[in-house]
Amino acid sequence: MSIQLPSTPTRSTEDLEARQTLLAENGEPSSHSTTPDHTSMAPDRAVDGAKAKGDSIAGTIVLASVAFLTLSTWITIFTHNPSALGWFAPHPLFQTLGLSAITYGIYTLQPTSFANPQAKASGLTRHQVVIFCLGFPALLMGTWSIWHNKSIHDKPHITTWHGTFGIVCIAWLLFQVFLGAGSVWFKGALFGGGMKAKGVWKYHRLSGYILFPLFFTTIHLGGAWSDWAVAVIPYAVRFPVYTVVPALVVVGTFWRMRTSKMKFF
Numbered sequence: 001m002s003i004q005l006p007s008t009p010t011r012s013t014e015d016l017e018a019r020q021t022l023l024a025e026n027g028e029p030s031s032h033s034t035t036p037d038h039t040s041m042a043p044d045r046a047v048d049g050a051k052a053k054g055d056s057i058a059g060t061i062v063l064a065s066v067a068f069l070t071l072s073t074w075i076t077i078f079t080h081n082p083s084a085l086g087w088f089a090p091h092p093l094f095q096t097l098g099l100s101a102i103t104y105g106i107y108t109l110q111p112t113s114f115a116n117p118q119a120k121a122s123g124l125t126r127h128q129v130v131i132f133c134l135g136f137p138a139l140l141m142g143t144w145s146i147w148h149n150k151s152i153h154d155k156p157h158i159t160t161w162h163g164t165f166g167i168v169c170i171a172w173l174l175f176q177v178f179l180g181a182g183s184v185w186f187k188g189a190l191f192g193g194g195m196k197a198k199g200v201w202k203y204h205r206l207s208g209y210i211l212f213p214l215f216f217t218t219i220h221l222g223g224a225w226s227d228w229a230v231a232v233i234p235y236a237v238r239f240p241v242y243t244v245v246p247a248l249v250v251v252g253t254f255w256r257m258r259t260s261k262m263k264f265f
């Protein structure tokens with residue numbers, strides 16, 4: 001059965017074409033067709049087939065680990081008299097929620113569907129929605145809450161490695177969102193559109209893969225080594241939750257990364 005495409009591009013097909021161009025694997029704009037070309041996609045499918053099983057296991061580990069990390073943190077806060085914790089309480093809650101959203105946002109864009117441009121385009125939509133509407137605001141809120149908590153208690157700011165990594169990650173995140181949004185929104189008009197915007201997207205991707213482990217190092221430092229964590233969470237819990245599990249999220253996410261998308265020369 002053949003699928004009839006409209007002869008004049010509609011708003012959504014134009015949008016899809018712009019996204020396909022951005023998401024093309026090899027620096028060349030991808031096909032203008034909105035349906036997969038089954039002949040030219042054959043090698044990609046082979047790659048996909050070989051990698052699919054490992055990707056799928058790694059993806060399950062990533063999502064289960066980040067969910068476990070978030071749930072454990074929320075349980076810890078809600079079982080330690082959160083109202084007495086004041087403005088500290090929202091900090092671990094929002095930070096773990098925000099990083100869950102960012103983890104899912106990366107996961108959903110990773111190459112589970114090389115042969116399907118439509119799936120890639122909807123992956124990009126999910127990436128933007130979940131990160132821009134949930135992950136980014138949650139991380140800003142969580143950072144504001146700890147900052148505010150210290151300010152109202154006249155405590156000095158950024159006194160630990162956790163705080164230093166945290167504030168660097170948040171500053172970097174602003175830059176990361178700027179690069180990502182600028183290269184996709186309004187067809188990448190901010191960076192000159194088309195291939196120019198696609199060039200910037202490559203840096204967004206590289207920068208994201210550096211920022212991601214830094215975020216999980218921050219979680220590790222706060223959850224395993226901050227004074228509060230050491231005081232209230234036993235080591236037997238801190239070690240798996242804030243050392244092993246963050247490492248699993250990062251390793252699983254890097255497993256699913258495609259270096260073929262990282263060509264800079």
Ligand code: HEM
Pocket residue numbers: 073091092095096099143146147148150156157158159160161162163164165166167169170215216218219222223226227228229
């Ligand atoms: C990636 C997520 C996180 C980021 C970006 C982050 C960021 C920060 C920042 C910037 C500070 C310093 C605030 C200031 O000095 O005014 C801070 C402090 C703190 N955070 Fe986090 N945090 C994260 C996750 C967590 C988690 C999951 C926990 C606990 C389970 C936690 C516990 C603490 C504690 C106890 C402090 C106060 C002591 C200190 O400054 O190290 N954080 N965080």
